[in-house]
Amino acid sequence: MDQALAVNRVREGLMDDWSILENVFKLLQKDDTFCVDPQKWNKQKIVSFLQPDDLKELINLKIRETETSTLAEIEQLCQSVIQYSVKTSHGRFHNQLFGQVDPFGLAGALITEAMNGSSYTYEVAPVFSLIETELIATVCRLAGYDHGDGIFGPGGSMSNMYGIVMARYKYAPEVKTTGMFGMRPLVLFTSDESHYSFVKASHWLGIGSDNCVAVRTNERGQMLLDDLEAKIIESKARGAQPFFVNCTAGTTVLGAFDDINGAADLAERHGLWLHVDACLGGAALLSHKHRSLIAGLQRANSFAWNPHKTVGVPLQCSLFLTRESGNLLERCNSAEAHYLFHQDKFYDVSYDTGNKSVQCGRKIDAFKFWLMLKARGYGQYGHLVDHAIDMGRLLEDKLRERPDRFRLVLQKHEYSNVCFWYIPKDMRVPANEETTDWWTRLYTVAPKIKEQMAYSGTLMVGYSPLKAHNLGNFFRMVFTCFPVLQIHELDFILDEIERLGEKIVA
């Protein structure tokens, strides 16, 4: 086809093409898309799992130069994509640290997509820039940061990286221009149960994973401050330069909270930047009952929080906050970009956030969260967070009521994660027969039940080992603000694991 013909055809079809939105909205309005109605969870599958090769048979994935699709075919494709995708908003999806989305969050996300803005300048995103600024100020207040600053980024790994980069800039600003060559090694400290993004960041930022020192944890998953201090002193003794300590507020697996105040004392004593990876546990900022989990946060130089975890904001929504004033965030990350951040503009350019960011174009991630908070006020989310944590404690009780079939990893978890093993029928033996072999067999159970979960589509709970503590695979149940679970749902979870575990041979 020649260009003029092709171009005319697209142009003339364009108004019709826009009708695809209405058809897609209709697909989204179907009951089986979100599966949010508790009355129907028994009948709705979380996923219709197919192996990759089978799925490829069902959906024609191939892209070709001249092969086009009609509106009806596109609608059918969308229908299939929805059908075979995991319904993460189904009330029985407990597989990740995120779960069902808040409808107000999703409404905000749809608007964000539709407006297709970018966060760098007030000019292109006037409303969204003000909203981002307002939200950052609100979270700074909640955290006890008097003159805080911050930026939304594309996820927790990046937000943690912001913390390391900013710490390094404060410690050795010349790195921005001359790099780290010829320096004595910079060393950062984080617990052996902290998120792997610190290891990845150490590589990317040129620090090296060997200089990302793993601090030991207690059996509850909390960083051992004695070991932290010993390792700080040790690294100084070998001529390295400690500059950064990370505390985790809500570890990925156990949901453990490090002692921020204790770490802050050490960080102050040794002149180190204290960052808190509160990607998961930052929701405690909103809590009415569990605010003490993050006691000391106001002493941290920076922290990261992903409201897309626990709180129900659609992915991605990640905040990096710092209590440093004097425009340190912008001084750290700015570069001269004359085509974008003109100073000869006709409005207050302090609303242009691009110079604080390592990104250039940046997705609008603040609005959906803001809309949620406008709808419910942050106090209500606090109650929902507390309810999610309560559910965790209630599940522990229920697990203890079935001691022959379930075993808790911790008797009491701190947050809304609950970790436990399921013991299949043929492994229920007296305690003295729980040999090393028995445990090794037990560690193979969760992956097998997980496979059953995928094929039945009735429940999704993740599993994990805990290498730092030499523990093999166990289930990690995660409670989030949404769905707002009732207690009988906890029985379903355990009953269903038992039902699926019926046939397991470990």
Next chain:
Amino acid sequence: MDQALAVNRVREGLMDDWSILENVFKLLQKDDTFCVDPQKWNKQKIVSFLQPDDLKELINLKIRETETSTLAEIEQLCQSVIQYSVKTSHGRFHNQLFGQVDPFGLAGALITEAMNGSSYTYEVAPVFSLIETELIATVCRLAGYDHGDGIFGPGGSMSNMYGIVMARYKYAPEVKTTGMFGMRPLVLFTSDESHYSFVKASHWLGIGSDNCVAVRTNERGQMLLDDLEAKIIESKARGAQPFFVNCTAGTTVLGAFDDINGAADLAERHGLWLHVDACLGGAALLSHKHRSLIAGLQRANSFAWNPHKTVGVPLQCSLFLTRESGNLLERCNSAEAHYLFHQDKFYDVSYDTGNKSVQCGRKIDAFKFWLMLKARGYGQYGHLVDHAIDMGRLLEDKLRERPDRFRLVLQKHEYSNVCFWYIPKDMRVPANEETTDWWTRLYTVAPKIKEQMAYSGTLMVGYSPLKAHNLGNFFRMVFTCFPVLQIHELDFILDEIERLGEKIVA
């Protein structure tokens, strides 16, 4: 309010809350939300611009603990947010390197938001994982990469960073573990008109902006290969280690394309990694007439392409591609994350992409682009890209027809950017009176007209200086695949700039 009461209230209201989606859909369906119908552009404003303080008066931005909003109030808020946001899909928004979205792209984006998936594992994102893999394979084929690999990331700055990190890993894999301390300085090269993300990346990655060497460009904005080689040799002579060259395919301002083949010869001769920042110009991969702009791309070790630019995919959609085989991308970026990337899974874990990424959770950015390509085939986008470039050449002709009022920065641009000055009435003088003072005054014109544009809402075209070439502010008109402009629209653009420039005193 106590917790039980609050939690019950949220739970009981939840099914009603989901109705907000339908109301939001209705707002999105209104004519004035997207402004895509050319018949109505004259009557629809791109933006109702307000200064920050005035906008704050109009929209109650404040978030409070106990202040909630009814569904009707939330709808009203959404209405206001849409009303005061920039309509980037309005056919007269030409302010950024992105413009109107393709309706199929937006349909895909809405589904992505609704399904709220994350790209790390096949388990959580079965369909989306296959789609990402398919799309990466397709783009690798288009680029001439036989055994290529790649990953979607949150924007071009990050995609360029992937290139630098991977180059460094290949050049000095020990950096991953031991860092760059004690190394002779690593040096990268990119032109003085390339994107500022290379400078930011050099800081973040610990290399330092001094070691991001700016190579001079010719008047057309293309990197001077003589200067590149001289600077490579110079840096070796002073004991530094050159490891990375960036070619830009489509510079931010002029839309210039560096000579990739020439740079590849140099990179090979000096043993350097060649990356191509094709964030803007990668769309030439689809072109039928302008494929030669990126001739030599298959020789680059890696490149970045943002289909959210030019092509009309909603933000964010950014690809990092590499021709390196042997799983180098994964070996570079992997970390042990036992809770997520189990090897004891019940499906082929090669579809788990998380170990290739520096991120953990990762937004689904592939699906919306895939849906577009399924709808139209990539050949049609090629025609649209060619049409956008043709529009650029036609605008140049029209600018030349008004020589007293407009002045081109380049007589012929290479891509769909067209840069020009507007000359206000009182500055139209004989050529010999175009003194340095005259030029200095001329440079103040674009910002003043830009202000008029914002307040009139009739047209948005960006402006920029070009410091590397000592040029002050000029307009940068950007053509994109959407809207599919007709030629009379070009007259509107120039007429409107003249109309708005009427009152300007330079």
